[in-house]
Amino acid sequence: MSFIESTGRQGTTDYRSPPHTPGPWLALAAGIEDEVAQYFMVSARCGCFMQAARSLNVRATLLRKQLAQLEERLQRSLFSFQGSALTLSRDGQQLHEQLTTLAHERKLPVVEQRSIRLAVAESLLHDILGRDLVALLRRNASIRLEIISLDSELALQTISADVVLWLAAGDSPLPGxxxxxxxxxxxxxLNYLPHIAKRYSRVTSRPDSVDDLADFMLVQWQHERxxxxxxxxxxxxxxxxxxVVTLQSYELMLDMIRCSACIGLLPGYMSRYxxxxxxxxxxxxxxxxxxVWLAVNTDSGEEAEVQMLAQLIRNTFAERREWFQS
Known part of the structure; x- marks a missing residue:
């Protein structure tokens, strides 16, 4: 609504919005639980319920339920969609201002997470774990994860981490x-075999013996020498x-095999990947x-985030067990 205010000039009027007076419903803001207030503030900042849930490390359904209950309690609609963009309604803006003012007095909880360190063999990170780690980060945007790539035995001997996934020869986990x-x-x-790109080798012309490899370029990852x-x-x-081509990069070695008619030594699961x-x-x-061996640091092994990461790795290998039977 608007009202008419005389400007003092004859025959002219000025149409202005009336000054805003906070509604009595805003008095209820002081009684909003800290957790619910944080759900509202983070959703307002992110402009996306899914992203807010990831940032808070909660299920999106739980966040939406809590915010719906908040709207019901206040008898106000706090959010609206403009196309696909989530924005605050006018009442939502007022609540946001009120909670911002109250935030100096009532410290909204901030969950501080320490960095979880994962040390993993570079080939396993690239071929097996990468996709599941991406999925973990998509579900939990608040986690602090440091990934250390192990490209040598020396690296394994000198690092410190919460979870370690490494490769060893023989039946012993040593060196670990x-x-x-x-x-x-x-x-x-893991059983290793020479591999070649299908596009560069017909079935009838593929090498059947070591002597047949003389007609092909070989590519080797430096770490495996x-x-x-x-x-x-x-x-x-x-x-x-x-x-012969020798490379420091595992990923570049794969590209050489895919695109340059080279033959290289790869895990037997590679044709599935x-x-x-x-x-x-x-x-x-x-x-x-x-x-492939997995171990957890004894100093941090009881922490929930460390256990979650170790279990994710176990589940990943269990789901791909058919990969390792070749």
Whole structure:
């Protein structure tokens, strides 16, 4: 509504909105629980219920239910949609101003999370864990997660982390982390085979023996040059006088195999992860293997976030157990 106020000029009037007077319903703001007030303020800031729920680490359905109950209690509609954008209604703006004023006196709870450190073998991070970690972060935007890529045994020996996922040869988890951990848990056995891109190799022309590899360029990840269990492959690469590419980057090695007609040593599950690649079994008589081990730092193993991360890793390997049977 508006009212007419004379400007003192003959024949002219001035149409202005009346000064705002807070409604008595705003007195109820002082009685809003801290948790509900935080749900409202974060939703207003994010402009998205889903993002607000992620930031608060709560289910979106719970957040919407609490805000609906708040609107019912206040008998006011606090949010509105303009297209797909979530905005505050006029009443919502008034409540936001009121809660902002009260915030100096009533400290809204802030959950401070320490950084959780995950140390993981680079190939496992890229091939197996990456997607599930992305899903975890999409569900929980408030988590503080530091990911440490392990690209060598030296890195494994020098890091400190809450959760460690590493590769070891033989049946022992050694060499493993140097700090105190829970008993290492064996998650999988990885069998390694030469791989080539399907697009560069017809079935009839794929190599059937080590001698047949002479017609192909070989690509090797630098980290694997000193691994004893990969000796058959490493000996072949070292004997080459030409036709070899050595790379520091695991991801770039994969790109070389996909796009440059190279042959490289990869885990047997790779054709499940990337269907453009095919394994070349039978070239080497000796098996080339790695074992996957998981351990949790004893100092932080009881923390809920650490347990959640360790369980996510266990679930990921359990869901992909068929990958490791080849």
């Amino acid at each position: 982390p140097t700090f105190a951990t829970s008993e290492p848990q064996h998650l999988a056995q 000193q691994i004893e269990s990969f000796r058959p492959w490493n000996n072949l690469v070292e004997q080459r006088l030409a036709g 990337d269907r453009s690649l095919v394994a070349l079994p039978g070239l080497f008589s000796e098996p080339m293997q790695h074992q």
